[in-house]
Amino acid sequence: MLSRVALRSVAARQSASTALVARGSASGARDEQNFPRPVRGEPGKVRLGFVPEEWFQFFHAKTGVTGPYTLGVGLATYLCSKEIFVMEHEYYSGLSLILMVYIAAKKLGPNIAAWLDKEVDNIETSWNEGRTNTIKGLEQAIKDEKTAQWRAEGQELLMEAKKENVLLQLEAAYRERLMQVYTEVKRRLDYQLEKTNVERRMAQKNMVDWIVLNVTKAITPDQEKQTLDRCIADLSALAAKH
Amino acid sequence: MAFGDYPKEYNPSVHGPYDPARYYGKPDTPFGQVKLNEIGSWLARRNKTPSAFMGACSRAWWSWQHKYMQPKRVGIAPFFQLLVGSMTFFYVINYGKMKHHRNYKYH
Numbered sequence: 001m002l003s004r005v006a007l008r009s010v011a012a013r014q015s016a017s018t019a020l021v022a023r024g025s026a027s028g029a030r031d032e033q034n035f036p037r038p039v040r041g042e043p044g045k046v047r048l049g050f051v052p053e054e055w056f057q058f059f060h061a062k063t064g065v066t067g068p069y070t071l072g073v074g075l076a077t078y079l080c081s082k083e084i085f086v087m088e089h090e091y092y093s094g095l096s097l098i099l100m101v102y103i104a105a106k107k108l109g110p111n112i113a114a115w116l117d118k119e120v121d122n123i124e125t126s127w128n129e130g131r132t133n134t135i136k137g138l139e140q141a142i143k144d145e146k147t148a149q150w151r152a153e154g155q156e157l158l159m160e161a162k163k164e165n166v167l168l169q170l171e172a173a174y175r176e177r178l179m180q181v182y183t184e185v186k187r188r189l190d191y192q193l194e195k196t197n198v199e200r201r202m203a204q205k206n207m208v209d210w211i212v213l214n215v216t217k218a219i220t221p222d223q224e225k226q227t228l229d230r231c232i233a234d235l236s237a238l239a240a241k242h
Numbered sequence: 243m244a245f246g247d248y249p250k251e252y253n254p255s256v257h258g259p260y261d262p263a264r265y266y267g268k269p270d271t272p273f274g275q276v277k278l279n280e281i282g283s284w285l286a287r288r289n290k291t292p293s294a295f296m297g298a299c300s301r302a303w304w305s306w307q308h309k310y311m312q313p314k315r316v317g318i319a320p321f322f323q324l325l326v327g328s329m330t331f332f333y334v335i336n337y338g339k340m341k342h343h344r345n346y347k348y349h
Contacts, residue, residue, distance in 0.1 A: 028253060028256045029255070029256065030255060030256060030257075030258055031256050031257065032258075035256065035257045036258075037258055037259060038259065038261045038308075040312065040313060040314065041308075041309075041313060042313055042315075043309070043310055043313040043315065043316045043317060043319065043320075044309040044310055044319075046317075046319040046322075046323075049318070049319065049322045050319055050323045050325075050326050058274055083344050083345070083346050086340045086341060086343050086344055088340060088343035089343075094329075105318060109318065113317070116315075117315055120314060124314075
């Protein structure tokens with residue numbers, strides 16, 4: 001805990017001092033026109049391998065294209081002829097060295113340049129890799145999120161369908177129960193009807209039996225005889241007619 | 243102004259990020275555009291303190307760095323410039339010994 005406090009105080013002191021240096025006399029608005037943010041440009045152009053192009057441009061307006069070359073050659077001639085530039089033994093080894101450097105630059109230069117450019121690109125790609133990977137990951141996450149939202153919408157549809165299904169089931173159960181009530185009521189009514197029919201039939205049968213019994217009991221032998229005679233008389237009357 | 247400080251004229255809120263190759267004071271006529279008869283007054287206007295000389299060297303160094311050494315795809319030009327520069331430098335410092343190798347009899 002104490003060590004953390006000590007570190008914090010050190011950090012605060014450092015940031016305060018660096019802020020002071022960086023701020024300077026803080027006043028005025030940022031001048032983007034005359035002081036634009038420096039950008040990493042292309043390398044400067046040179047002629048003859050090392051002489052800046054600006055040197056030739058400086059001469060161009062005054063002396064034309066050949067001016068700087070004339071100056072160079074004239075100066076070299078002057079220096080050599082007056083022997084201000086002394087050509088001792090090292091000068092000739094220097095000439096051979098320059099020749100070798102020139103041949104090496106012409107022969108190996110393009111290959112080395114291509115290889116180095118490739119390395120530069122590799123390094124830049126490796127430095128950007130984390131960022132591009134993060135961007136790619138985030139884009140993938142957004143895509144996944146959209147898919148998930150689409151699926152969630154599907155879930156809503158599914159829920160609708162399930163609710164409808166439940167309603168259909170409720171309807172079916174309701175109708176089934178209605179049917180059950182109908183059949184039960186019909187069974188009871190049928191029972192009542194059958195019962196009433198049976199009672200009526202039984203009552204009728206008993207009544208008929210009782211009446212027939214009483215009628216047959218009421219017929220006397222005399223009456224029977226009279227009826228028989230009457231029947232025979234009717235038969236004989238019918239026979240006489242035909 | 244102590245060692246390691248920014249130039250007095252540099253104001254971050256106006257100038258933005260510090261460019262070590264840039265002179266933040268009041269600009270004078272560039273040397274390439276000075277007329278011959280103005281050279282005396284131009285030289286008289288220069289600040290000749292040691293710190294100003296060191297600042298000029300530092301700006302020259304950084305402008306060379308930014309122009310030839312620090313771009314993304316540099317050629318062999320800055321190395322040839324270093325080579326030529328060092329050859330000239332060592333020729334100059336050894337000139338007293340080279341003089342003895344002169345071949346002339348009559349000039």
